[in-house]
Amino acid sequence: MPSPASVPAHGPSARPGYRAVLRAPHAGRTFAAALLGRLSYGVVPLALLLAVRDATGSYSAAGAATALFGLASVALSPVRAALVDRHGPRRALPPMAVLYTALLLAAAAATARPGTAPAVLAALVVAAGACTPPLGPVMRTLWRRLLPDPALLRRAFSLDAVAEELLFVSGPLLVGVLLPFVGPAGAVVAGAALLLTGALLLVASPLAAAPGGGAAAASGDRRARRAGRLGGGRALRCAVLAAAATGLALGALDLMVVAFAEQQGRPAAVGWVLAALSAGSAVGGLGLGALDRPLPNAVRLPLFTAGLGLALAAAGLAPNLLLLGAAVALAGLFVSPALTTAYLVADEAVAPDARTRAGAWVNTAFNAGSAAGGAGVGLLVGHLPPPLCFALAAAPALAAAPVLRTRDFGDAGSRRKSDPAPDAAA
Incomplete structure (x- = not known):
């Protein structure tokens, strides 16, 4: 039987809203885990900037380190996402999250000792950025598995986009709250802990084991993936x-x-x-x-x-x-x-x-x-x-x-034949 969230609403009296999105099977706990981990993205850049500045006494070194962290995270995001597509969230995300956390902890420890060479700090933050788990793209993929109905999927994506923006506003505010108690290095540790906790909770959700992630839909898809297309x-x-x-x-x-x-x-x-x-x-x-x-x-x-x-x-x-x-x-x-x-x-x-x-x-x-x-x-x-x-x-x-401007993008009026059935995601 299809889950309630996968059944399109009909008529003016049946208009499933955001509550229906969050009441879909396992949606609330999975989304909360993803948001907890993604809060790290709003915390870590500012915390790293302040920590490197304190360690080196240089705003230019701090700015360069933060820019390198962001560049590594952004440039390699499709590569990390490809690993998730190929192996599934449960196999791909935990190693990324553990490496990301360990490297940030090493960077925090290095900044806690004044006089650390800027090159050492830069190497640590670049390595951490390269391992940033793609929690946002993973969550949007899980939304699609859970909510094949176009109206509910659009609501889920809208809610996801708004929540993500609010996280980037609240992240720096959280850093400001933490600084008097733990200092910049402690704020980096807190950001790393948020990511690790959120990622592990996310992969513990039954949705992360839903069919479709990491398995090719057809032999043509497997050939295209091997060719890198x-x-x-x-x-x-x-x-x-x-x-x-x-x-x-x-x-x-x-x-x-x-x-x-x-x-x-x-x-x-x-x-x-x-x-x-x-x-x-x-x-x-x-x-x-x-x-x-x-x-x-x-x-x-x-x-x-x-x-x-x-x-x-x-x-x-x-x-x-x-x-x-x-x-x-x-x-x-x-x-x-x-x-x-x-x-x-x-x-x-x-x-x-x-x-x-x-x-x-x-x-x-x-x-x-x-x-x-x-x-x-x-x-x-x-x-x-x-x-x-x-x-x-x-x-x-x-x-x-x-x-x-184009006549058609192939809007989500109908699911792909290779999509999992609605009750498979539930």
Whole structure:
């Protein structure tokens, strides 16, 4: 018998919402474990930055170490996701989590001794970044196994995107709470412990042993995997492009808000302006998931990407911080919906045994775009007027929107024949 979560709702009186998503078999415990582990992603970068700074007395060394950690984590994310697709979460995640934890503990111990060579610290943090478990892509793959119904899957992906964004906001706040008690090195240890605990709880869930992970759906899929091909065609490329454009816009926005607030003589206002972005993103993401009959993915992806670009360009015309905050909140309305749609497109574009890797490529594109956006606008702020900086930051999203227009992405109106049956995931 199919699980309740896999049965589509019919009629205006039967509209399964977010509660139905979390009440699906094992969904609540699995999602909570994934979120616990992913909280580490918001804790570790800042904790490492502060710990390396204390150990070396150099902000440049701290910044370089943190950048290398992020680069190793982002660049190798598809490789780690491929291991999960090939071997399944229960075999692939624990070794990654243990190595990640051990290397972070070694880095924390090294930073606890002032005078440690920056090269030693850099080697440890790069190695740790290379082992970062892809808990986000794994969780989205598990959502697909559990919720083959398109409406419920969209709600799950929306909830996942909003929760992940909130984790990246709460992670630095947790570091601030921990610092007076355990110091930066202790905060690194706490971040490592969060990841290890969350990953082990995740693989202990019955969902992590559901059929479909690590086993080829057909001999053709096995041959493609051996050849290193991901597949997905134009749909996957569009999902990656949309994520990269969104990352570029957001990476640039953070620094531009800082510059604008300083120009207005109110640097402390940066926090609430960026909080408006997160609030708008949460509203937009939850709103998308609550819709009963949203536009197809092929329409939503360019629409949300263009909306983000237009709102960002309009933010550059704000004469004061109040209106800037309103414009940034408007831009936020498109962030989670754009990323949620990109993940859905990528998930549907590839074979079931490649979904973790496809999601990792979308995640990698967003993170790489964010880093590039911050670096690029850093060269422009102070040399160009703010409206022009905002317009240039919006340009990638606006330029990507026409490219993303296509007649069909193969929306998730019907499951792939190779997907597990609904009751198999339960």
